[in-house]
Amino acid sequence: MRLTEDIKQLIVKCIKGNLSPVEKNALSSWLAESPAHGIYLDDLLQKEDLVRDLRQRISLEESDATDWSERLKTKTLATIHAQEKPVRINRIRRLMPYAAALFCVVLAGLIYQFIWKPSALNANRIVLHDVELPNNHTEIRLSNGKVIQLDNEKGALVTSGGLKYADGSLIQSTVPNTDLIATVNTPAGSILQITLADGSQVTLNAKTSFKYPLQFAKDQRLVEVDGEAYFKIAKNKKVPFRVKSNGQLIEVTGTEFNVNTYSKQKSSTTLVEGSINLSANGQQIQLKPNQQATLSSGRLSQKSVDPHNYIAWIDNKFYFNETDLHTALQTIGQWYDLQIIYKNNIKETYLYGEIQRTKSLSAVLEILKRSNIQFELIQEDGVRKLIVSN
Incomplete structure (x- = not known):
């Protein structure tokens, strides 16, 4: 294959690693005109004279304007003729086209790494003009292995007497017991309200996981949340309601509060009504209405806040x-x-x-x-x- 002087200069610069962005594009276009043929030439790689001469392509092309591919072939054949028996000349002539092909394969690999590969990555980048709200379904996983997709259009979920929607339509027929645990996962762009077996109401924000028993034990009301949830707890002084979230434990008898654990480095609990005791890492504080507890770097702190700033999401x-x-x-x-x-x-x-x-x-x-x-x-x-x- 005959090469132009411009292309030869680009190949030299490519091997030296000093191609400009414009030159990279030019060389990439030239390579695209004829794809390199990959040939396994183990025999060729054993010919030290040929490999050495192949490396001399670059230096040879600087001597004059004659086609350096042809001159390399002439020089190589002369070298072989002087050092080896005539019977090997035909073999070397047969391998010369493959030597050029091998050079192309190696060069194509370099170009792919430094030119084509970044372009392929950029092809995965799409400019968006807007994002509509996701339309994913909320999912419930039961401890018996069942997975249930909820109908987001039907709204609130009621746990008492089995899983059903607020309109009374049944989701899953279950026998109430203390062993069956449900884990609810809300997708982006959606919220879900759940009425628990004791009458407590929990509203889950988007991308939140909530774990709870379908039927509370007589001596315990315990749930877990990861994300954000607003609680309205049914009063029961004999059996406190407990919420586990991001390394902290919240205990209440009847109150309204918001828990936000989206950030694992900093979680907050905001009290709207009643009182709660909050403990973490051996520390304990008590919150009154319009106060917020923060757990950050393993330490609890509290301050006065306007709860509306933190619970507007439920509307x-x-x-x-x-x-x-x-x-x-x-x-x-x-x-x-x-x-x-x-x-x-x-x-x-x-x-x-x-x-x-x-x-x-x-x-x-x-x-x-x-x-x-x-x-x-x-x-x-x-x-x-x-x-x-x-």
Whole structure:
């Protein structure tokens, strides 16, 4: 194959590793014109003279403008003729085309690694204009191995007397007992209300896992939550209600509170009504209404707050009141199932306002852009990502 001087120079630069982006594109286009043929030439690799001469291609092409592929062939045959018997000349002539093919194969591998491979990765990047709310179904897993998909349109779930919807339609016929445990997993973009066997009500936010018995034991009411949930506990002074979440234990007899454990590094419990005792890592505190407990780095702390800032989600709203941008976007990411990526150091920004969570993501972002924040929405390898800059 005859090569132009431009292509020869590109090959030299490729092997030396100093191709510019423009040159990479030019060499990539040339390679695409004729795909390299992969040939297994174990016999060739044993011929040290040929391999050495193959490496001399680059230096030979600098001597003059004559086609260096032809000159290499001439030089190689002369070398072989001087050192070996004539019977081997035909064998070497037969192998010369394969030597060139081997060179192409090695070169193609280098180009794939440094030029084509990054381009293939970029092909998985899709720019999105909007994200509608996910339409995934809430799932219940029972300890007997059964998996049940819930109808999101039917709303609340009632546990007493078996699994059923609030309208009375039966989901799963079960014999109430203390051994059967249910684990509910809510997908992004949805909330679910559950009435437990004792009459307590639990509202689960998106991407939350909630584990509970279909029938409480006489001497214990214990559940587990990972994500975010709002509790309205039925009063029973004899049998306290306990919630396990992210290394802490909450104990109540009758009250309303919100638990948020989305972040494993920092979880919060906000009390709306009644009182609760909260313990973690040997520490214990008692909360009164309008107080919030935080577990961070293994330590418990408490402060006074406005509960409305933390429970607006149960009315399907984003509520921001001097909310820092990172916290606000974490909340939005949970709801729309997004990975949040910060393109650079974002300046300290606080948000104010109330947004319905039924809106499309583009509508929500348009509101946030008023704070001089820029967004790029993409999908990469099946993951939706929101890139943030200002």
